[in-house]
Each structure stands twice: as structure tokens, then as C-alpha cells.
Amino acid sequence: MRRNSSPLELEITAAKIRRNVLDICRQRGGYAAQGVALADIAATLYFDELRPDGEGWFKDRFVLSNGHDAIMTYAALAETGHYSLDDLRRINADGSWVDQSPIEGQLGFEMTAGSLGQGPSQSAGLAWALRQQGSDARVYCLFSDGELQEGNTWEGAMFAGHQRLDNLCYIVDNNDMQASGHAADVMGVEPVDAKFEAFGFAARRISGTDVQELMDTFGAARATKDKPFVMICDTRLWDGIDCLQKALPMAHYTAKGAVDWDAGLADINAALAELETQHER
């Protein structure tokens, strides 16, 4: 409860983020399943964990390494008010200023991340530099299990462990789904927690879809001294949204015509209404 957010309020925000994801992706297709699966992480990050800087942005830094999952950040920043849904609905349209895989400098994005496997090392460098500057800002980096197949990831992890970067928190979206199939079939990444522990991290495995668990884990990360922290989130792309589940096994990218977006939005709106009713009680 870093910002005195209640778990129920964060669940409501997560439901709104899911709604935004489908609302945006239905226009031209997109990485809808990832956005939906990461909504609880996004709600907890942007509405509880990242500290506001008092100037309309955040003091702590969030680095998105899996650039295609920008839909998560866009959908969350629509809720914070940094983006309008009208702008986001034009994502990747000719002439739109909102790109599906954004470049460094786009609001909310620290680095250009379309080429995968760059975030863990860049965020380790960022955390090191902030410490050198005497800043108490923390660095959070979200990346996918497929990026664990990239050598640069482990160079960054080795550096973070060696430098004892306890201001760094990795968030692994361990969803076992990459563009070319299940990570376990393409090139197995497990045991992810033991690998990071061997590199000097404190590691914890969580579902990644339970806001209370996420708040507790972010708290554990902050309480960890002299070590970087990694939370391995065993998300599943189709969690909670039947229309996306029906798109399996091609759930990595959801084409505009591949799913019944109206049915998905109806499911999300029903869940949202239920949560809001609970909140009013």
C-alpha cells in the first residue's frame, strides 16, 4: 500500500486497463492478450508503486523492454490521463503520433524496445547511474520470457548482481508464449528463479495477476537490501477473456478480424461492474 491504494481499487483500475486494451486493439489488431494479461501489473505499478514526481510524471523509472507490449503502458496511461483514448484508437495509423512499438521519447517509454533483450541491461545501467548520482529513485524493468533467450539479458543481470543494485526490480512476464510458439519448445528458459539467484538476485515467483500479491512483492523488493530483485510472473495470455482464449494458439498477436471484440468488451464490462458494485458497498 505504497500510495494507500486498496486492492479493490487497483482491481477496478486493472479492469479499466483491460477494457482500454480491447478498445484500442479492435481498431487495427494488436498485442491484446499481453495487454490483458499484464493489466494487474500495470495497475499496481502506475497506481501504487511508482512514486509521482509532483510534476505530472513519476520519480521512479519504468523501462519497458518488450516494446510490443506497449499496449499495456498506453492502456494504463489512458487511465492516468496522460493519453486520450481518441489518440490511442489511432495507434499505428498513417500519420498517428502513437506507434504500436514506440521509440524512445514517446511519453511513457524510456527506450526504443522493438529489438528485444535490450531492457534488462539498459535498466541495470540506469539503476547504477541513479545510484551514482545519489538518487533514491527506483528502476523497474518489464521483459518477457523470450528475452531470457538473449545473451545481453544475462550480461545485464550479472552486472546488476555484481553491483548489488537494490534499486533495480526486474519483472519477467513468464507467459510461455513467443511469436514462434511456446518458450518451452523454442528454447526452454526454466528454472528462471534459480538462474537469477545464481546471478545474485533475490527472486520470487508469483501469478502476476493478483494485485494484493503484486503489492506484497513490490514491498518485498523495496525491503531487499544489497541485491537486485526479480519477480517472475507466470501470467497466461488468455486469462479471463474468453474471446482471446478462442484465438489460441495464435495468441501472440491478435489480428483485427481474429476475435469477437464486442464479446470480450462485454466480459470485461461485466467484471468491472461487479467490482464497482463491491466498491460501493
Next chain:
Amino acid sequence: MPTIKPVNEAEIADFAFAHNQIVTVENHQIVTGLGSLVAEIVSDVGGGPRITRMGLPNRWAPGGTLPYIRAQLGLDAETLAKRIAEVAQ
């Protein structure tokens, strides 16, 4: 040009010095690309033609459809033809 390394430097020098205007076109980043290679080869000899490099400019590309992106980067047929015609004058 299938590669810029390895490359037949003598062939490029012979071609370049037979003309007073060279235009290189590549669907790659213009920095250290084909145009840069031709410029290096010509400068090693000294003198030579004026070289105009066309390719991806040294900035990020926008998102969108392929024809839109090509037009934004000056790599659509119309823009290429116009620039080459300007050089040829």
C-alpha cells in the same frame, strides 16, 4: 549490390570515375552504408564524381503502412525519381 563487405573496390572505382554524378540508393540506414562505402573508395583515389546518398535517414521511422513509411522516409518511387532528376540537372 549483395554486400558492402566484401566488395570489389576496383569495380566501384572504375564505375564511379567514369561518371561525374553518382547516386546511391539503399533500403538501409544511410550512415556507414552503401553510399558511405562508395564515398570512401572515391576519396581514397581523390577527386572524382559528386556522390548523392539516398536511403533511410539517420532517425527513427514512424509506424504505419509500408507505403506511408516509405513516403515519410523519402524512399517512395516518386520522391526518389524527383531527387535523382534534381541531381542530374
